Amino acid sequence: MATRKTLRKEKTSKAPARKTAGKTTTRKKAPTKKSARKKAPAKKAAATDPSGITARIKKQDALTVGLIRTAATDVHRVINRKGKPDLAFPVRSLKNVSYSAKRGYFEIGKQKKVRTLTVNTVKSFAQTLRMMGLSKELVETNDFATKRDAYYQSKNWEDARFDEQSESDTVMDDIEAMFSMRGTSREQLRFVPDEHGGAVAGRLIVIDPDRDTGEIERIDCSRFGSGAYSIPSSVEHLSFETDAKFVLAIETGGVFQRLQNHKFWQTENCILVSLAGVPTRATRRFIRKLSDECRIPVYAFVDCDPYGISNIYRTLKVGSGNAAHLSQFFCVPQARFLGVTPQDIVDYELPTHPLLDVDIKRAKDALKNDPFFKSHKPWQKAIEQLLKMGVRAEQQALAKWGLNYVIEEYLPNKLAHRDKFLP
Amino acid sequence: MATRKTLRKEKTSKAPARKTAGKTTTRKKAPTKKSARKKAPAKKAAATDPSGITARIKKQDALTVGLIRTAATDVHRVINRKGKPDLAFPVRSLKNVSYSAKRGYFEIGKQKKVRTLTVNTVKSFAQTLRMMGLSKELVETNDFATKRDAYYQSKNWEDARFDEQSESDTVMDDIEAMFSMRGTSREQLRFVPDEHGGAVAGRLIVIDPDRDTGEIERIDCSRFGSGAYSIPSSVEHLSFETDAKFVLAIETGGVFQRLQNHKFWQTENCILVSLAGVPTRATRRFIRKLSDECRIPVYAFVDCDPYGISNIYRTLKVGSGNAAHLSQFFCVPQARFLGVTPQDIVDYELPTHPLLDVDIKRAKDALKNDPFFKSHKPWQKAIEQLLKMGVRAEQQALAKWGLNYVIEEYLPNKLAHRDKFLP
Numbered sequence: 006m007a008t009r010k011t012l013r014k015e016k017t018s019k020a021p022a023r024k025t026a027g028k029t030t031t032r033k034k035a036p037t038k039k040s041a042r043k044k045a046p047a048k049k050a051a052a053t054d055p056s057g058i059t060a061r062i063k064k065q066d067a068l069t070v071g072l073i074r075t076a077a078t079d080v081h082r083v084i085n086r087k088g089k090p091d092l093a094f095p096v097r098s099l100k101n102v103s104y105s106a107k108r109g110y111f112e113i114g115k116q117k118k119v120r121t122l123t124v125n126t127v128k129s130f131a132q133t134l135r136m137m138g139l140s141k142e143l144v145e146t147n148d149f150a151t152k153r154d155a156y157y158q159s160k161n162w163e164d165a166r167f168d169e170q171s172e173s174d175t176v177m178d179d180i181e182a183m184f185s186m187r188g189t190s191r192e193q194l195r196f197v198p199d200e201h202g203g204a205v206a207g208r209l210i211v212i213d214p215d216r217d218t219g220e221i222e223r224i225d226c227s228r229f230g231s232g233a234y235s236i237p238s239s240v241e242h243l244s245f246e247t248d249a250k251f252v253l254a255i256e257t258g259g260v261f262q263r264l265q266n267h268k269f270w271q272t273e274n275c276i277l278v279s280l281a282g283v284p285t286r287a288t289r290r291f292i293r294k295l296s297d298e299c300r301i302p303v304y305a306f307v308d309c310d311p312y313g314i315s316n317i318y319r320t321l322k323v324g325s326g327n328a329a330h331l332s333q334f335f336c337v338p339q340a341r342f343l344g345v346t347p348q349d350i351v352d353y354e355l356p357t358h359p360l361l362d363v364d365i366k367r368a369k370d371a372l373k374n375d376p377f378f379k380s381h382k383p384w385q386k387a388i389e390q391l392l393k394m395g396v397r398a399e400q401q402a403l404a405k406w407g408l409n410y411v412i413e414e415y416l417p418n419k420l421a422h423r424d425k426f427l428p
Numbered sequence: 429m430a431t432r433k434t435l436r437k438e439k440t441s442k443a444p445a446r447k448t449a450g451k452t453t454t455r456k457k458a459p460t461k462k463s464a465r466k467k468a469p470a471k472k473a474a475a476t477d478p479s480g481i482t483a484r485i486k487k488q489d490a491l492t493v494g495l496i497r498t499a500a501t502d503v504h505r506v507i508n509r510k511g512k513p514d515l516a517f518p519v520r521s522l523k524n525v526s527y528s529a530k531r532g533y534f535e536i537g538k539q540k541k542v543r544t545l546t547v548n549t550v551k552s553f554a555q556t557l558r559m560m561g562l563s564k565e566l567v568e569t570n571d572f573a574t575k576r577d578a579y580y581q582s583k584n585w586e587d588a589r590f591d592e593q594s595e596s597d598t599v600m601d602d603i604e605a606m607f608s609m610r611g612t613s614r615e616q617l618r619f620v621p622d623e624h625g626g627a628v629a630g631r632l633i634v635i636d637p638d639r640d641t642g643e644i645e646r647i648d649c650s651r652f653g654s655g656a657y658s659i660p661s662s663v664e665h666l667s668f669e670t671d672a673k674f675v676l677a678i679e680t681g682g683v684f685q686r687l688q689n690h691k692f693w694q695t696e697n698c699i700l701v702s703l704a705g706v707p708t709r710a711t712r713r714f715i716r717k718l719s720d721e722c723r724i725p726v727y728a729f730v731d732c733d734p735y736g737i738s739n740i741y742r743t744l745k746v747g748s749g750n751a752a753h754l755s756q757f758f759c760v761p762q763a764r765f766l767g768v769t770p771q772d773i774v775d776y777e778l779p780t781h782p783l784l785d786v787d788i789k790r791a792k793d794a795l796k797n798d799p800f801f802k803s804h805k806p807w808q809k810a811i812e813q814l815l816k817m818g819v820r821a822e823q824q825a826l827a828k829w830g831l832n833y834v835i836e837e838y839l840p841n842k843l844a845h846r847d848k849f850l851p
Contacts, residue, residue: 149689150831151682157827160779199682200704201627204658213653216689222653230636230645231665235627235658238685242654259574259622262661266572266639281623356583404580408573 058212059219062242066144069193072184073141077134084122091121092133094179095186095330102329104376109322109338111329111376113182129176131165136176143195147216149239151199152177182330190334192239192290202236202287204261204279207270209295210246226276231266233279240291247299249276252292254340256280256307256317260400260411267412273420280307283317289335292321296339303337304426306416309345310360310397311367314388315375318342323377342427343419347390350398353415356405357396368392381428481635482642485665489567492616495607496564500557507545514544515556517602518609518753525752527799532745532761534752534799536605552599554588559599566618570639572662574622575600605753613757615662615713625659625710627684627702630693632718633669649699654689656702663714670722672699675715677763679703679730679740683823683834690835696843703730706740712758715744719762726760727849729839732768733783733820734790737811738798741765746800765850766842770813773821776838779828780819791815804851 076092083090094117095101101114122130139158143149150158156173159166167173181191191197205211211224211234223246226234237243253275255261261279264270270277278292296303305321307313322340324332350357360368368388371378378384391397403411419426499515506513517540518524524537545553562581566572573581579596582589590596604614614620628634634647634657646669649657660666676698678684684702687693693700701715719726728744730736745763747755773780783791791811794801801807814820826834842849 148831149685150827151824153680153682153822153824154686154827154831157779157822157825158831160828197682197685199680201656201681201685201702204624211653211655213655215653222651224652224655228645229647229657230634230638231660231662232634232636232647233624233658233660234652235656237654237656237688238681239654257576257622258624258661259576259620262572262620262624263577265660279624356580399576399580401574401576402580404573404577405583408571408577408581 056212056221056244058221058242058244059214062214065193065241066147069144069184069189070141072187072189073137073144076183077137080122080134089122090130091119092130092183093117093119095182097178097182097327097330099326102326104323104380106380108333110332110336111324111326112332113185113329128165132159132162132167132173132176133180135159135162135165136173136180140180140194140196149195149197151197151238153199155196185330185333190241190290191331192241192334195239197239198286199238200285200287201238202240202285202291203281204233204235204258205276205291206233206261206265207276208247208249208274209276212244212246214242216242227270231262233261233265233277236287236291238287240287240294243291243294245295245299247276247295247301248274249299249301250274251301252276252278252296252303253343254278254280254284254292254303254305254321255400256282256313257400260306263409264412267409269412269416272412273416276301280317280321284321286331286335289321289337292340293335293337296337302423303340304343304420304423305340306343306400307345308397308399309347309350309355309391310399311364311371311388311391313345314342314384314391315367315371315378319371319375319377341423344415345398345400345402346427347387347394350394350396353403353406355398355402357394357398357402360392360395360397364397365392383427387427479635479644479667481644481665481667482637485637488616488664492567492607492612493564495610495612496560496567499606500560503545503557512544512546513553514542515553515606516540516542518605520601520605520750520753522749525749527746527803529803531756533755533759534747534749535755536608536752551588555582555585555590555596555599556603558582558585558588559596559603563603563617563619572618572620574620574661576622578619608753608756613664614754615664615757618662620662621709622661623708623710624661625663625708625714626704627656627658627681628699628714629656629684629688630699631670631672631697632699635667635669637665639665650693654685656684656688659710659714661710663710663717666714666717668718668722670699670718670724671697672722672724673697674724675699675701675719675726676766677701677703677707677715677726677728677744678823679705679736680823683729686832687835690832692835692839695835696839699724703740703744707744709754709758712744712760715763716758716760719760725846726763727766727843727846728763729766729823730768731820731822732770732773732778732814733822734787734794734811734814736768737765737807738790738794738801742794742798742800764846767838768821768823768825769850770810770817773817773819776826776829778821778825780817780821780825783815783818783820787820788815806850810850 080090095113096116096118101116102111103114105112120126120130139155152174155177156167156170159173177196184194205226206229207226209226213222213224224234258279258281261277264277280288292303305318307317321337324336372385372388403415503513518536519539519541524539525534526537528535543549543553562578575597578600579590579593582596600619607617628649629652630649632649636645636647647657681702681704684700687700703711715726728741730740744760747759795808795811826838
């Protein structure tokens with residue numbers, strides 16, 4: 006098992022000495038800096054793990070390494086017997102995706118593609134194994150890689166190097182899909198997205214163990230003033246404490262900021278999450294984990310238009326068709342739609358904009374092709390109502406009745422009738 | 429002077445009663461909720477203001493209200509004398525923008541457009557005054573509005589209502605430009621952007637007084653585990669405490685997350701800010717205020733391509749040409765360019781991608797037309813070198829030498845020679 010130290014040495018062995026201003030700054034200089042960096046965590050090494058959080062993370066890591074080791078050992082054994090090893094991946098195409106009304110998300114089907122080691126596949130086969138090896142190293146050294154990182158790492162893999170990032174992305178997706186069938190997520194393999202998550206404020210304490218020392222940081226999301234807690238790109242290691250009654254997932258930064266400045270989370274005892282458009286993977290996983298672990302409902306508050314409904318809300322709730330192998334981890338099937346509903350446009354006499362052609366296309370497409378909307382009658386009625394009215398309305402349209410009407414009237418009214426939320 | 433309470437009443441006076449499930453939920457219900465919300469801050473009312481932060485904010489607010497009042501009084505006086513009042517705004521076009529090498533940012537010129545009250549301009553004149561009135565109310569009630577908010581608010585302004593958001597945006601921009609000549613920023617007028625700022629981690633305490641009670645929240649950006657502090661959409665009311673030696677402004681979320689997870693800010697005693705592409709207004713203002721008030725330098729770490737150089741870095745440093753009236757508040761003239769430089773591609777033997785046509789066009793345009801690059805020889809040489817090599821490199825290309833090479837070698841090497849940073 007490679008230690009952090011040997012891994013790093015291995016990787017940097019060919020790195021160039023930096024020439025600056027005619028002088029050669031040799032690589033000997035950097036280790037000094039580095040050892041200073043390494044020392045800092047040691048000071049805190051006495052930290053304990055009262056709630057077993059670090060132990061839980063370590064157990065998951067051991068499981069992940071075990072899965073990778075098993076897959077690799079299988080290949081190795083076949084080769085030793087002079088056989089042709091193969092690796093099987095679920096087919097990641099829309100044809101192999103179905104909506105499970107019972108589980109409430111898009112599921113990947115049973116179709117597999119098999120990559121057998123032959124003269125023609127030797128490169129991609131080797132690349133797949135190297136990528137699995139990278140994942141194992143990342144878990145063992147408690148590190149992570151983005152897609153970009155993995156691509157550039159491969160430049161050291163000699164003949165197994167990738168020429169284009171699209172190739173390494175595909176191999177990473179294949180591996181994720183393969184291990185997702187074994188209940189292991191992309192983040193558990195330590196492949197993390199390049200963008201971090203949205204902003205969070207409210208009655209929530211995020212518990213985050215330090216990667217080096219295991220020392221627990223308790224982050225109180227009610228103590229950020231007008232700012233907020235920014236969700237990291239991976240949230241697998243986080244746990245939560247809260248007495249909040251629900252999570253409110255908000256489309257626009259403007260409405261989030263209004264609710265945060267006026268401490269709406271205090272009045273209504275809730276947690277605010279800013280989606281900032283279609284939520285990133287980290288944001289979706291954060292909401293899902295939070296809702297699962299603390300058993301609190303999730304309400305979505307987005308613009309009343311086909312984009313807000315069928316892109317933002319649907320992605321949050323059931324995942325996206327072309328990443329169905331991730332839905333089991335990333336969707337939030339317990340989410341419900343607070344508003345803005347087509348009926349709200351009528352009830353609250355909201356100012357509207359006409360639906361654009363792209364809106365109409367998106368709405369019709371949702372009605373005709375999207376298994377989620379097809380299996381929910383109330384949604385069909387709502388989307389048909391929107392199409393009939395021919396208009397859309399933004400969250401901020403409520404400002405017609407006063408900037409804080411959303412806080413003082415709209416949200417309390419809606420929250421008094423949660424049974425009316427769309428599914 | 430309208431109090432918060434009367435303002436709200438005025439605005440919601442016509443709001444519809446919510447009908448739900450056959451029952452009429454009258455508006456009487458909401459005030460109950462509201463009074464609960466109002467009570468909470470009262471508990472903390474005893475908070476003091478030892479460092480005079482709240483007093484400073486109140487002074488600025490009084491100044492802003494005074495400026496608006498003066499402008500409106502001038503109009504009123506002329507009308508009383510049966511004259512034709514006018515309002516003068518700086519012309520917001522690239523023709524009226526110049527680069528001040530001394531101040532280090534784009535400045536708006538002396539050209540003015542004058543809006544005189546006539547039969548033809550009566551609507552836009554009234555709209556401008558209503559928008560100024562909105563700003564005054566916002567300051568007085570300690571609230572804020574986004575462009576969307578302001579547009580929808582106007583739906584209550586009867587004949588002065590805006591039909592399109594583009595119209596209200598223009599009027600808001602005009603007012604901002606007008607008051608920018610008097611040293612007052614958009615945020616001081618309480619017009620805030622819809623998107624919040626980037627993520628921050630490191631040796632920094634953000635001091636944020638509560639909007640209702642004035643109670644100070646001290647937000648320690650070294651205590652967020654793998655997460656971060658998310659910058660609010662307006663930062664005017666914030667102040668800072670730090671012993672950090674510099675601010676590192678980072679283009680990609682992936683590199684920010686790596687430096688945060690490895691606590692790079694601890695080793696190097698600095699503050700990390702994630703730009704997430706071209707930085708938002710809030711992010712730029714945050715960095716500027718932080719750097720000004722704490723007198724610490726700002727180093728930019730972005731991809732080596734014309735987009736990273738001429739869009740991300742240039743916007744951060746000198747502002748953008750078509751919002752030059754804001755540059756005095758939002759640009760960071762003290763920023764310097766750490767990397768990735770074209771010479772780094774050579775020195776660190778980085779994997780590259782070919783420059784695309786759009787890259788070449790952008791680079792040539794920068795050399796030919798951009799007053800910032802035209803006034804800095806080292807930048808001209810660097811961009812010419814990039815064009816000659818015909819390639820670009822991403823920050824994460826450093827991962828070729830190991831995922832943490834950026835932390836252990838590249839950044840320490842660069843930081844040892846800060847005099848070599850591009851201007």
